[in-house]
Structures are given as structure tokens and as C-alpha cells.
Amino acid sequence: MAVTAPCQGEGCRRPDADGRSRRRTADGGRLCRPCRERLDAGLAELAHLYEECGRMLAGAAPGSLRERTTGGDLPGLPFNGAAADVRARMVSVLGSWSGLVAQERGFTSPPRTVAALTAFLRRNGDWLAAHPAAAEATEEIARLVRAGRRAAFPEPARSIRLGACPESGCAGSLSVAVRDTGRDPVRDADRDTDRAVLCDADPAHRWTSDQWSRLSLSMESGREPGAPRAAATERWLTAADIARLWHTPTGTVYRLASEQKWRRRNRAGRTYYNETDVRTCFDRRAAART
Template identity: 80%
Template sequence: MTATALCHGEGCRTGHAGGRPRRRTADGSRLCRPCREHFAAGLTELAHLYEECGRVLGGAAPGSLRERTTGGDLPGLPFNGAAADVRAKMVSVLGSWSGLVAQQRGFTSPPRTVAALTAFLLRNADWLAAHSAAAEATEEIARLVRAGRRAAFPDPARSIRLGDCPEPGCSGALALAVRAGARAEGPAIVCAADPGHRWTSDQWSGLSRSMDSAREPAAEAAAKTERWLTAADIAQLWHTPTGTVYRLASEERWRRRNRAGRTYYNESDVRDCFDRRAAART
């Protein structure tokens, strides 16, 4: 494999089918750098999607952004067969690729848990990227991620409550409408009391700061209205792959809370992180 070969990763292959040229591979690999990074991000996301599917399987409702309040657990939903099928498929596919790596590299196979299997594959991602089956590996992992997202977040449409409208004299609440497949269109943040109070999700960082400045200055009052977001909410608001969200949460040590088995991240930490990243690109 030379540095001038064309990438056969899942991203480049689907892009080529849509008329975009394939990128060149990285040295010693069968994948270009973006496809290699996307492959690793997909493995990272699968570990989290497996847990999210477990929540749906157990009857928990798909979550959304929540302000910290008192009260009971979220309402439940019936048993979800699709989530069960996806979880079984994850173990099967990840176990198969881990078995290939272990056999050909002389390693001990990891335990057949999604957390252990994805960690093992991530440690051997560069080796897989140079393997003759790299194209198939990226395709199967990408397919698993898409299936996991559909099972973990099955609602075709939902509304994420973001807080009180910052427009002077308005008593309405803001919500982000999230619909399947609508990410590219830039979902709108709309006030329930006045639809004219509308922002795109790209404006969320500035809007969020305006909402924060309008709050009571008391620390106790600020804590009560502190916003917490799920990884899916963050991906929608900042147009970022969910796998990248999980990586940044770990690297940047975002504050987190757990409720009904679901992880919520502190919105201020998230916003500051993405603001720094945007500033670094300018």
C-alpha cells in the first residue's frame, strides 16, 4: 500500500457514489485520515449507543435536554425489540472483528462485552486500517452506528426545552424541534408564545449567553436553572457527530449528571468548549 492509493473507507466510497472524488490514503494505511478518524469515532460511539439501547430496551423513554428540577423518573415505554436486535448485532459484529485481530496478531480475545470489544478494536484501529478488510470494517461499523442511533433515539420528532425566552417582556419558553434527517436543514429554536422569536441552532451559543445574563444573579437561583444536555442534544445544537461529543466530554472533563440511567452534560462547559474550538479555527 502506497501513500498515493485511493481510500476505500466507507465515507469515501459513499461520497464517490454521490460524485465526490475519493481522498488519498494516509501512509501505510488503506484509509484516508478522515475515514480513519470516522472509524475510531464510530467505535467510540457504539459503546455509548449500546447503553442507550439498553435504556430503551428496559422501557426508558428517549431523553432530551432537561433543566435540573425535582421529581420522579422519566415515563417508560414498552419493550423495544429493535433495540434488542441491535444490541445483539453489536456484540456479534464487534466480536467477529475482534476475533480476526486476536487471531492474526496472536492476542488474547477480549471479553464479549461491547465496552471491552470496542476498547480492543480502538487499540488496534491502525492495524485494521492497514488490513485488506479495512473497507469492510468501516462499512460494518458505520452501519451499526446508524442502526444504533435509530434504535436508541426512535422518536421521529421531539422537542428539547431550552429555557425561558430572552426577548424583553416575553413569558414564553424556547424549544428546539428535532426531527429525523433534519440536521442538515439547521433546526430552529422557537418561542412557544411568539413564533416570531426564532433562532437557528447555529446561534445557540450567543443565545444561551443572553439567557444566562437575564437570570437572577444569586448563585442558588442560577443553579436551579442550570441546563444539562444529552450527547444527542449537543450533536443537534452544534452540528457535531455524536462520537466527537463523547470524545470531547472525556477530554474536556465536562461536568455531568446521571438521571434514570442517562448522562447529561453541563451546558456551560459544552458551550465554552465549542466556543474555544470555533475561535481556534478563525
């Protein structure tokens, strides 16, 4: 019989608004399954956030949907101290945890790059999840992810344009306002209930962001029954946009994009994913859970 204990992960240890108790672990580990998966997703996300912060140092415009309008970087761009500090902290923190794993397991330490360090820690994730310092590892990684998001996507709020309102007779357009607080989109989903898909013509046309998948299908099918199907408008979303709309860790988004081979395009140094591919993937995942 498996021995269980309260999870020591950052996601379970932090006080929750609804007073939920900690989840239980199994098989001698110190993390429940969601916290173990969150640790892995956080490590995967850090590798991408490091690159995003690097673009900020190179003068990339903040905000996922903003395009450059010049032929290159402007001279005299101010040094982005926040992005530089976070990148240095990533190397330091990940290097420390990789050193612990390498020393205690008798392994050779990986190269001191964020890509190599995160890959090394992910390969040894199960061992780290059972280590007495697992709680501190999850807390430091989560804190680093939040700092990376703030530095890479510093705009406090912006609006994602989604397309025409699907309500019959409405000529409005839909958008969703998103605010990057650096929080975990899965753990804090309950606190984002005020974020909604809104019509600019009629405030009564309102949907929660987690209804976006069904709403998108309605938008593609046309407004009037029997009317000719309108030409589909391809929508493209960043990993951060997808994480917020589907309440999914950004690290999981990157993993699914690679596994499912989502169509992608690069614009102004950023990667955008085809919304239809994304929605199809999450619809399949939701159906598999039912």
C-alpha cells in the first residue's frame, strides 16, 4: 500500500482563498501529481522566458501582439535592467539546483546555460521531487517563472482581438482583456473570473474566457442559419495568450505545440500559433477527461 503525505509543493503550500487542504502524495514522493507537473512545466517555460527576456534586451517591443514598425532597433535604446537581472537570476538559481543534483547523484554538471540547465533538471525531475528540498525547489522555480513573465511581458494590460461577434444581427467585434501578473494561470484560474470576452457593440454579449473554444466554433459557423459560410479568418496567438485563454501553464503550451505540430509563424521576433490547431488540441484533451 502506497504511503501518502501532504504535498510540499509550492502550489499546495501557498494559502488558498477557498481554504482547500493540501493534496496527498504517493510512492514516497514529496509532491502531488499537479505540483510535479507544474515543476516540469515551470522548468520548460524558463528556457523560453530566458529567450524572451533576451529579446527585451535587444529592444523588442513589449506585448505579445505588437509589431515593429521600423526596419531595425533604434539607437540609444535604454538598457532593460529588469530583463538582465532576471536572466542572471535564472542562471544562478538553475545552476544551484543542477549542482545539487549533480553532486548528490554523482553526475557531471551540465553547461551553465539556461537551456542545458533546465533540460538537466527536467531529466532528474522525479529525483528532485522526492528530495527533502523539493518544497524549496518548487517555490524558487515558481518565483523565477513569475519574475520572468513580468520582465518578458511587462505591459500591465492589453486586449486580444478575437473577431466578429457571433450573435445574430450584431455588427460588433470581440476582444478579451488580459493582464500579465506573473501568476500561475492554472492555480489562479478561480481569481480570473472577471476576465471576459466582450463585444464592443453590446455589453450584454459577454462570455467567460474559458468558453472561448465553443464561442470560436460559433464564430466560424456564421451568424445566420443557412447563410453561406464566411471565409474563415485565421487567428494567431502567442504561447502567453494561449496560456491565459485556456488556463494552462505556458510550459505545457510549448510542449503541446511541439508534440502536436501546431502551425506557427514568426513576426517581429515572436512565435504565433494557429488558433484552430490550438483549439482542436484542447478540445481533444477536454473530451479525453470526460
